[in-house]
Each structure stands twice: as structure tokens, then as C-alpha cells.
Amino acid sequence: MRKTIIYIFSVILLSFSIINVAMAEEEVPGGPTETTGVIEQVLEEKEVESYGGTQIYQKLAVVLEDGATVTIESGTESKLSTMLFEEGDKVLVTHITSIDGEDIYYISDYIRTGPIYVLFVIFVGLAILVAGKTGFRALLAMGLSFVVIFKLLLPMLLNGSDPIFVMILGSVILAPLSFYVSYGINKKTHLATISTVITLVITSLMAAVFVSATKLTGFASEEAGFLQGLNDVEYSMVGILLAGIIIGLMGVVDDVTVTQTALVHEIFETNKKLKFKELYLKSFAVGRTHIASMINTLILVYAGASMPLMMMFIDNPQPFAHIINYEIIATEIVRTLVGSIGLILAVPITTFISCYGVIQGAGKQVPRR
Template identity: 40%
Template sequence: MGGHHRGPGRDEPGRTPRAAWLVLAPIALLTLVAMVWLWPTGDVVPGDGQGSADQYDGRITSLERSECIEELTDDVNGCGTATVSLETPEDDPRDEPVDSAEVPLPNGPGAPEVEEGDDVVLILNETPDGESYAIVDHQRGTGLVVLAGAFVLAMVAFGRWRGVSALAGLGVTFLLLLYFVVPAILAGSPPLVAIVGSAAIMLTVLYLTHGLGATTTVAVLGTLASLTLTGLLSALAVSALHLTGVTDDLSLAVGMTQGVNTEGLLLAGIVIGSLGVLDDVTVTQSATVAELARANPAYGALQLFRAGSRVGRSHIASVVNTIVLAYAGSALPLLILIVANTESLGSVVTDQIIAQKVVRSVVATLGLVAAVPLTTGLAALVLRGAPEAPDETAATVSPQI
């Protein structure tokens, strides 16, 4: 890092051509107009909670174990009861709040393993015999805060100001997802909202993280083009393969209780999921061409394109495996269940659950493959003949989050 901070854009070779800004400015304006048009109104309200049990926080003060009368099919904590001191929330719907309750020890698939002193989450069920509490989970708020703090410290300690800007970009991403994309989907907006939200995230985060300059602008244009192609390909694949977006109880519940178009939700997920890998590839390709142009200013556009493409091919080969493994890992329990209950491999692959993972992987890969030549070619045209930069201002590529 040279022991001092470089302002954003100081290490960018050359200036962004006027033609690039003439393309980028209308896109940014169109994105802003689309956000205003699709911005959710006050009509979006939380669900009334019907069909869901009230949750309470508590702490286990004592355990009383007993011998099981019948053998448990999935023994986690054994038989017995736990005495739990309950926290009373301000909006407690109970007519007569209680300070403690005696609840049975949780057992079964996914049941939390509990000990005395554990902070737990309970639900209140209405039964013919009266109210009944059950332990369903552990409280994780404190642990997540500690983990997030360690993440922030690591980013700032290693990345310094680049780390701070990356964290700011991450904050912008969450804000746009939570306050624009998700509420707009709940309000019934079309899948277009995912492309608009992704464009807004990319235009804000890339410049915030990497600074205003030629290489960032090239990466933005390459990402926009590849993201649009990804959206079109995903729409075509979902329609041609008759995918509904409903593969489990969660997606079914979202569609039934919130009235969300699950097919559109699938498209939105593919587009947003692809963005994180796309901007990594485009920023890397743009910065690679910039460094090649600095190292040999005599290189022409064709030489820069060929050299940058060789790096891009290696990058794509590794990223594709990463994408497939990420989707396979997220669907591993379902994959095991399907394989265990299906005789032929063909039936496994064509099952809608696996087919959706395949579509996500293939469409994201096609978008990445297109991103490399698009970004590399544009960077070669824009950055050719860049002057050699001093050592202390050599460009660095900050990692994507």
C-alpha cells in the first residue's frame, strides 16, 4: 500500500473516453427513473401473522432429565423438562404474561441441543389443554455481532481505506435489497425490478469501491452488458423448461402467503446471484488490461485483448467450478434425498429442484463467458497506450465481497 492512502481513481490509467460517458449517463438516468417508477409504496404491509406462533426469548435456568417411556426416533436431548425464564416483550399479546415456564426437552430432526444457562427461542402454541411453550432454537444475536465485528476489523486492518469503501459498498447493497428490491417484489413488481436493483447496486458499489476512473467505467459497462444477457437467458431458460420456482416449503409459503410470483422470484434470484460474480470478473479483466497497458505501452488493442483474454480464460475456468460447487452445496440435503429415492441419474437431473440449480449455474456461466471478451475488448480499446505509472501508485485490485 506504500504506507499512505491513495484517493480513489488516482491510479487509473488515462481518462474515460467521452463516448463511454455518453453511454453510461443515459443508463444511470434510466436506472434512476426505473427505480422511481418501481419504488414500493405504502401499500406493502407486513403479514398479519396468522398461522404462525408467537416467539419469545428465554434462558434455561434448570434441566430435569427423566427416563424415556418410549424410544425416541431422533434423540437429541433425551426425555425430561427444562425450566425457562421468559423475557416479556412490550407488545406481548398474552393476557397474563408469565415469568417462567416448564417446557419439554426438544427432540427430533433439527432440534437444538440445550444445556443449563443457554439463551433460547420459544414458541407459544394454543392447544385444547391451554397454552404450551416449546424450545425451537438458540439465540444467536450476540454471536453474530461478534462475528460481524471480526469481519469489519479484518477488512479495515487488511484493506485500509479500500476495506472501508468495500464495507460501504456492502452496506449500499443491503440497503437496496432490503428497501427496494424485496419490498418491490412483495408489492407485485415484475422481475424487471431485479435488473434495475442490480444495475443500481453495480453503478453505486463499483464506483464507491474502486473509484472514478477508466478501469471502473469499463468494468461497469461490461457488467451491464453481461447482466442484461444473463437476464434474457434466464427468462428464456425458465420459460423453455417450464420452471415454476416452487421447489420446497419455503418457496411455496412465499407464493401462497405473500402472493409473490415464484417464477419471477426465480428470475430475480438468478440475476442478483450472478451480479456478485460478474463484477468480480469484469473488474479483474479491466484491471488486468490496465496493468498490461502500463507494463508495455507499445501494446496495441489487439495485443492487449489477446493477453487479457488468456488471463480471463483461466479466471473463468476456476469461477465456473466455484459456481457449481456453491449451488451444489446449498442443495446438498435435497440432492441426497432425491438420489436416495430415485433409481436413474436422468430422473435426478431433470427433477425441478436440481433443474433450477442447473439453470442457475449454466446461465451464470454463460454470462461470465460473455463478460470476459466484452470487458477485455472494451478495456483494450479504452486503455491502450496508457502511460507507465510510478511504483507507489501501481494499481491494486481490491477483493470483491
């Protein structure tokens, strides 16, 4: 128990260190700066007219991190939703200096780090309590993956590198990194890594074909438009869309490849007299069950993340065949179907490669047809 507690605290400290390194940013001279503050008093609150109805206007006294008290107005601009603040709320405050040298403050958002840290601690604790050292290694791999993504892949994309190349590079780095750190260097990990990379390459080609066939531009989200106007670099938004699809797919494919590789080894260990075809059929039969559960899981994950989009299908006067043509919806459909196809392909590919590796390792002959 004492070792487990030490593991948990070690992972928490290491994780926060890795996240700070990964997310560290250089402050732009003369640009907006952010600080934290606490709502000391609601000086004024009333309903005001806005486009399409009314919204809440508030004048707030906010105590900043350095102890200064400033007055900030909230609800002066028309928005779909307005934040309603109370005394004691912790907020994120942005400070800019106008051309006239006037200090301007506005509230960017609530401070949510407290509940997020609590949730993260619960996640780390359960991962180590349930999975032990394997959970510890998995958390370490997760942290290192964040470093690779934020310190290598994203800067390359921001500098205008070819997103397809970045996507392939990310697959080649992240898959082995995650597997070897989580499961150690052994034959099972080698086979799972090879299977994952092959599956991702095939799925990447399929994603590229159908993103092109459906004429997706990559501008389905507001973030994409904001990114394109961020600086003078012209990004390939289609390529970034593809990169996002494959990086997301990698997170679920590795579960299939690792599980299926372990399954093949376990079945062979129970009966080492099995030939290649027999081992493949037995392993693939179990893998089919995994396919069904993983596809359902993936669909539900995407559905949960796209709930507002799904609600567009309810009581919509437009025919279904028309609605799915909107890019914001077509993008999610392509993303979901490509991900599901990748999961399906991962099972036969992993089963074949793992059976081949196991039979060869046992000194048996693999039939060549």
C-alpha cells in the first residue's frame, strides 16, 4: 500500500511537470497578458437588450492576483450565452493596454483548475490502484505522448510542415513510444507496434481518399478559421483534418492491437500444437467480438462529442440526404466511419501478424499461399 501511494504521488508530480513543459509558452511583448482574480463584489446587475432578446449585464469588483482591485464589465457584447458571476468566483482575467495607454481588463472565463486537478488525481489514483505498475507505465507513456505532440508535432504544423508527413511521423513515434513504455520491450510489443503502424498507414490512405472525395475543406470548425488568420503562415487545413483523424484513431487502435496480440499468445500457450490456420481462426473468432464492442464504443464517443450536431437531425425540415451534405456534419461522419474501418482492419491484420510471429518463434512452418 505504501508503494502504491508513492507511485500515485510520483505520477501526479511527474505529470504536472510534463504538462507544464509541454504547454509552456513565451509571452508576447506588448500583447495581452492573463492573470487570475476573485469576484469581490457585484456592483451592478441588470437585464439589457441584445440581438434576439435580453442578456445579463454585470459590473464587478475583481481582486487580481497582485492584490489590485479593478472594475470589470461583463455582458456588454451580445453572445449566445452570458457568464453569470457571483461573489467569490475565481476568474481568468485578460489585460490589454490601449493605444492611449489605458489599462483594459475583461474576464475571459472561470478558473476551473481546482475541479480538473481533483478529477486528474482520481484518474491517476484509480489507474495505479487497479493496474499497478502497468498503470504507472501507461501514465508515463501518456505524459511523454503529450510532450511529443506539443513540442514536436504541433510546432511542425504551426511552421507550415506537410500535415501528412507530420501525421506519419507522429504515428511512427507515438505508437512505439506508448507501447514500449507501457508494456516493455518484448515480442508481444514488437508485433503490436508493427500491426498498429500498418493499420494506421492503410487507414491514412483511405482517409485521404474519402476526405478528397467528399471535398472536405477542414474549415468545419471556428478554430480552423481562427488558426488560418493567426499569422502569415498558410496552413493546409485538409491535411490538418487528416492528421487529427489519424492521431485520434491511434488512441483506439492500440487497444485492439495490444489485446489481440496478447490473445494470440495466450491461445497458443494453451495448445502449442496448433497450426497457423487453426491459431488464426480461433484468435479471429474472439477478435470479432472485440470489433463489435469497439465500434459501438467509438460511435458513442463521437456521438457524445457531437451532441449539438446530432440534434440538428431532430425536427429539421430538411431531408436527411440534404443535412449530411453540410460540411460540419459530413466531417464527423467521415471521421467516425474511417475510425470504425480502422478498428475493423486492425483485428485481421494484428491476428495475422501475431500468428505469424508466434508460429515462426516456435520453429513451425507458416503456410505460404
